[in-house]
Amino acid sequence: MIVLCRPDLTDAQRERILSGVRGLGVTPHVRTEGARTVVEAPASADAACCEIERLAGVDRVFTGDAGAHLATWDGAGGAERTRVRVGTAEFGGRDTVLVAGPCAVEGRDVLLEIAHAVRAAGAHVLRGGAFKPRTSPYSFRGLGPEGLDMLDEARAATGLPFVTEVMDTRDVELVERHADMLQIGSRNMHNFALLSEVGRTRKPVLLKRGMSATIDEWLASAEYVLAGGNTQVVLCERGIRTFEPSSRNTLDLTAVPLVRERTHLPVVVDPSHASGRRSLVAPLARAACAAGADGVMVECHVRPDEARCDAKQAILPEELAEIAGSLRTLDAALRGPARPASAAMNGHAR
């Protein structure tokens, strides 16, 4: 049992809580997390938790591992869904945001070429990895800081904000200086040191679901970022690992309406990594939008066969344009007329 106390806890309340825990026959451990007192005690029954939760000065009592009160609805302090702005795009608004670009930044010229192409095709945000997580130490792991400079240049040239992955706590400051949005990749969803570090920044965060993470664990990882004071978190479903070999991963679109029920955070879908196959990207992008996703992120390359990673899943700019068109059609068909920019800020959940 974890008892998260209110920031304004009084000494008397604290004593009452501790004696309450002792009354359950277990020994409380007390520590502080920022401004809050946290009381922990060994495993205990739900009924006991309810009892403690009723005491004055208690904010929340968690059993088990998964406390995510900032990420979930009833901690949101209102009925509004969070909206996250990246450049002129807004995740969580009426329109489906389209993020596109190469898997990795491979060179200046090809990046600029792709950036212009995805913008022309209708993308709102550019994606591209300067630091790449690769299963093998012998694979291309990205251009690093040089890649960040190229992304800056692509933004200057096209006006597109960019999202890029950060993989090491030591790189957070550097990436934060360049990027418009920081990506936490699937393989680092459980890298709690990195999540905490990113929670200290004030840049929007795109948090990919771990390849075998439950939705509860995913929200608990979002909580690490939120607990650091960074409220700009966008969740990204990118497929989970299952027994089925025909696609790279199994896209879990059920997660989209589930996450929208349980949290106030926007959620986007990455059909490229989920499927691993070019021909599946467009139908899954449409399905994501119809399921209620706030955005779609796809890999796009001007010459996919030359891509240094994930060549089989990158689509061409003309396919991207088609997807962009489908998303606009679906937004219009399912979400009603576009609201003018000012009205869009009223924040009614769709």
Place this chain on the structure above:
Amino acid sequence: MIVLCRPDLTDAQRERILSGVRGLGVTPHVRTEGARTVVEAPASADAACCEIERLAGVDRVFTGDAGAHLATWDGAGGAERTRVRVGTAEFGGRDTVLVAGPCAVEGRDVLLEIAHAVRAAGAHVLRGGAFKPRTSPYSFRGLGPEGLDMLDEARAATGLPFVTEVMDTRDVELVERHADMLQIGSRNMHNFALLSEVGRTRKPVLLKRGMSATIDEWLASAEYVLAGGNTQVVLCERGIRTFEPSSRNTLDLTAVPLVRERTHLPVVVDPSHASGRRSLVAPLARAACAAGADGVMVECHVRPDEARCDAKQAILPEELAEIAGSLRTLDAALRGPARPASAAMNGHAR
């Protein structure tokens, strides 16, 4: 290696094939399957298979278990997708077919009430189980033959054709006499005796994917039905088993475009069994349609809380009407204008 010979195999060709297999250093076993000769030999290399496939009289050579030449495209003898008619509904045409009804047939009056309600809401086919597979022997397992009579009466009253599950080879003849479409449930996807028996009927078959079946295995099960001479098979994705506990199963919508690429058979999606939660049915039905599904099958009940099974996932008729509306909107937005009935029969794949 399995060598499927052509129906018109000559004795000379047969001898040539057998000596070819012996030339690989293995002993061939010969048997006949209907009109065809089948030659089997212990595991062998792909290269060897190619060699045998070139011999006269050979139709196809399979390695491993998964030969599904009737179900997959290149065995289809043409570029047309199969269309399966059930009453006035057509799976594989332009419009998304909506199948709805109770999990189980629970009684005459409530079934009629539901049948009228789903018809009014826009469903094209009624679903309802007279024989129910239940994990526990102590759960309600359906009304059996009596349930089939009630379904007949519901069809007479509403004009809706119905699909119902058959679970035992001994019941196939009975269910065939009543139903417009025979359902093979998830738990019986690997019940090869049942698949063969259903392949001998001439009623359309709705083949649900096994809860941990790969797409290859699913198509191989369809092949059992097709190999019996029954060409009217509709596949149904209903969620696969994964580690995620928030939904009953994980709906694999990637299977929809994949199956459409690899086979000529229509594919429908069952978001009710996949999610197990009422609130998720509508967004997943929309997503299925946007992914290209030929139909959607949902559980609907006039008083879900009274349903004798799967109460948590049954939706109300008014929710069904909303889904029916969404599907029409999506068909119009993504699939172009509806074709007149005659044109629809021309059979162009969408």
Place this chain on the structure above:
Amino acid sequence: MIVLCRPDLTDAQRERILSGVRGLGVTPHVRTEGARTVVEAPASADAACCEIERLAGVDRVFTGDAGAHLATWDGAGGAERTRVRVGTAEFGGRDTVLVAGPCAVEGRDVLLEIAHAVRAAGAHVLRGGAFKPRTSPYSFRGLGPEGLDMLDEARAATGLPFVTEVMDTRDVELVERHADMLQIGSRNMHNFALLSEVGRTRKPVLLKRGMSATIDEWLASAEYVLAGGNTQVVLCERGIRTFEPSSRNTLDLTAVPLVRERTHLPVVVDPSHASGRRSLVAPLARAACAAGADGVMVECHVRPDEARCDAKQAILPEELAEIAGSLRTLDAALRGPARPASAAMNGHAR
């Protein structure tokens, strides 16, 4: 909620139970299962179930699908583990039973050759399929009734009892006449019609776990057999389906101690189907025994490369002899000295 009433239920008790259920605000459905009355009512809370369970005439109340009171300990009516005799072998006694033989019965001579070899190597029971479940309709599906005659002959020649699979309700009577033990394969663990039919026989049953069945579901399937009055059920763990491609399935040895905690039924392990690779069979057979399995079932062939199915996992008789030796060594090291036959019948759980 499912209320299983006692066989000696009185009318007054029945009325009291029904009014108790109605008092929860739901409508009870009443039916009979054999000699017992079963009352069902729509989903309800655990607290409510407890209340009903206290009423006179109630045997057990189940929530959800998984009632397995005959299979699990507290329904066993005593602290004894069930022992199942097949010929002179006893599943559930001190010694690990070794079951071995070919995947499929392929012919008279080779079967006799294998039967003599596995007997010499130390096996206690012969296995071999006359009816084979195969993913593809074009694969060899066994010799059928002729295969059963060959198994009879092998028993006559070697004295080994045999276990063989039954796949169709229509074949149960035939297979029962021949076999010493009936196998329900993985793919039929959810074939409830078949389970019920086998429950009507009085031959021991080897019930394989479904490839994605939870332990609860596996026990519920055992319950189908037990509920039919057949108490001689042996469970068989044979690997579950996961994301790992290096082995055919993932052997879940945790299931062995878990099943021993929760049920009184013996449990055996099949490392051949689990791993799909010859070299892994011996270490996993040893591990199974060390985990507490009551038996080990392996595929063995005199010329594995000629086997018509599963050639890659069949071991040679000399490897089988080594496994038999390891099992005896482990039984002696971990389970104490062998008891004389008479003492062994006292039935103390080890």
Place this chain on the structure above:
Amino acid sequence: MIVLCRPDLTDAQRERILSGVRGLGVTPHVRTEGARTVVEAPASADAACCEIERLAGVDRVFTGDAGAHLATWDGAGGAERTRVRVGTAEFGGRDTVLVAGPCAVEGRDVLLEIAHAVRAAGAHVLRGGAFKPRTSPYSFRGLGPEGLDMLDEARAATGLPFVTEVMDTRDVELVERHADMLQIGSRNMHNFALLSEVGRTRKPVLLKRGMSATIDEWLASAEYVLAGGNTQVVLCERGIRTFEPSSRNTLDLTAVPLVRERTHLPVVVDPSHASGRRSLVAPLARAACAAGADGVMVECHVRPDEARCDAKQAILPEELAEIAGSLRTLDAALRGPARPASAAMNGHAR
């Protein structure tokens, strides 16, 4: 395709390799990794890779992501399995090494108490977390540097070397100064920055398998450490994530013989995290040993109910003593007589 060149690559060889790659119709990218040249080119066929592999100056050609030539047998340059010494314990020798201790270091006194108890029970290495990965940011995350000091003290008092987890690249130097063995936890198996950093140290590394990592990916992660020059890697199987809810994870013991076939690295098993239940730890520890594991790691606490994490799976010292006894019995029964220390160093694979 990734072409790993030999360290002594000449310019002429390099040019020949590049022109060979260009001859395949693709553009090579060249970079250096330490002393080696690495040539990368977009996806290409196996046949082409073979061709390039034959060229002078080429060490190895990888397709796909998974190159692990240092970890796997044929890169080992000999038939010897690697042995890793930690204190007087040796992973990869004849005897099963027993690692035991609390999940987390919770305080000085309780740690000393546990350390003395596990030593008395027969453990060879102490485990205990100073930095703990926790799903929720509100859970106890370890005592940090202070915990490391306590572990030092426990070693001084008992003579037991210790293994402890490192989770952040910034902590590697600190943990390296204290620990006898560095643990990379499941959640960080894909944290490539951390793996590289640990590869730069010269302390033995215990690399846990990711909860949904394939064996190939696990070996590729080991390769990150080996490629940094740290050859002292011990693999640890700790259960994978599956659909089965009865145990915390599904222990994959098939991985033990598989890893022993494919690599020269020792492999240990953690039945505590795998099962999550006290009663399952002993049978699974025995099974691990019988399957060929080089060691077993278990959680042990003097008062499990007071443990601040994973209380349900910690065993008591007396249970640990029983396990230690079983392991000695099994080593003697299955692995022959213990060799004297000097002979043990001859390094014959068992």
